[in-house]
């Protein structure tokens with residue numbers, strides 16, 4: 430860090446000289462990153478496109494939006510006071526409560542004074558001569574910083590498919606990830622919902638209670654398990670809080686960063702009756718622990734089939750019309766290889782007289798008309814359309830910032846064949862650019878808050894090390910990156926995951942390279958790898974000291 434910056438303390442928004450760091454995004458990652466940097470006495474400014482904190486929980490306000498990870502686990506662990514003080518009301522928190530929590534964190538740690546809201550970063554370029562990132566925003570800000578830290582989220586760049594006639598639709602259209610803050614009153618309306626991923630599966634039952642009619646346009650049936658949400662029992666909360674530190678430590682060693690009841694045998698090592706009992710118990714308990722019942726559900730198709738067939742049986746038993754039940758059965762991918770959904774009354778909703786399922790495999794959407802949605806065989810009149818059509822996951826929000834590294838190379842160009850990184854933290858050719866929960870890290874395959882805390886702590890400790898050792902510039906080496914990418918691919922292809930056309934594979938975006946983007950080796954193993962790299966003096970990264978950097982100019 431330069432002399433000018435060295436003595437800097439946390440500067441406010443009016444900082445004139447280069448900052449130590451710019452952080453892009455004020456979701457959970459950006460908030461905690463800011464907190465850590467301030468603790469190190471570094472100057473930082475956060476740019477946030479939204480009008481307030483919360484990131485994904487700020488934008489995704491669709492009816493029924495709720496977290497799939499239990500509240501006691503989907504929360505920060507870095508402050509014992511915070512985790513003891515905060516009280517969740519439900520087993521799985523709804524979006525308003527999670528957003529209230531993000532606001533509480535921002536206030537409690539006095540974070541807002543270094544966050545510039547309503548401001549989107551539109552470009553970030555590395556100035557090699559000055560060894561600084563030059564950041565520009567859509568509000569005309571131009572700031573420089575030694576480090577640029579992307580806290581842009583993995584599922585933040587909403588995606589609406591291009592369907593002929595969309596512009597001619599007379600009524601309002603909504604994307605679940607950009608829901609109006611004032612809410613939407615669907616009373617008396619005919620609503621068309623396109624998509625059957627997590628967002629759709631959560632919102633459809635709630636919309637159906639309000640609307641005159643809901644028509645669900647399903648292209649791929651999805652696996653979903655019941656949440657069995659409810660008020661958080663006080664004794665459960667007390668129990669967790671009494672041993673929070675211990676439980677959090679354990680979660681950090683696990684594959685997904687989430688404590689479940691983990692089975693210890695192969696699904697094929699037990700009798701069909703025993704399996705049925707186990708799946709049934711987990712189905713009754715709710716949440717995604719069904720996928721943790723046996724050790725090989727993500728690895729062995731035959732084992733996986735047992736869990737998939739169990740869920741299909743549940744669907745058949747819930748949905749009264751056999752033809753509708755049949756159309757809802759997921760068969761195109763092994764269970765869990767597309768993100769499993771967690772619902773409250775999703776399949777039951779198809780028993781309502783005001784809900785119609787349209788199977789797009791039999792008859793695809795051909796166009797949106799002024800008054801509805803047309804498939805090859807019919808036209809469905811609707812007053813409003815909900816696009817629950819997902820995100821340009823993992824890379825979309827990073828590339829929107831248009832980072833340019835050495836020689837002006839655009840990240841979009843470097844990643845034209847798919848994202849490449851070292852540990853999901855840095856990418857070669859882009860010095861001093863960190864990606865929190867970037868592609869190549871466990872991120873979306875884990876409890877996001879566990880992974881966010883791990884990355885933020887690693888980056889903060891790294892910046893402290895660089896300062897202590899007079900390092901001006903840090904960059905992943907191409908060799909380390911190649912090895913990490915090869916390892917990531919190798920681990921992914923040991924599993925069933927690449928068999929699905931999922932957003933993990935980039936398969937939901939036309940033209941996006943098919944690469945398995947998150948690191949599937951597990952949160953615990955991954956953390957150890959990152960820690961070993963740090964303890965070795967950052968093996969696989971090139972560190973350039975201040976004098977060397979100056980001499981190279």
Ligand code: NAP
Pocket residue numbers: 495496497498584590591605623624625626627628629631646647648649768771789794817818819820873932937
């Ligand atoms: P998604 O899982 O990508 O689902 C998008 C849906 O839209 C899919 O059913 C897709 O069908 C459909 N679709 C896309 N383009 C279409 C087209 N042109 N015509 C018809 N259908 C089309 O998106 P999401 O539901 O927003 O969820 C994304 C991720 O966000 C989740 O997997 C999860 O990780 C996260 N999330 C989490 C929660 C939670 O914690 N509770 C809630 C919501 C979201 P195909 O499958 O055929 O492509």
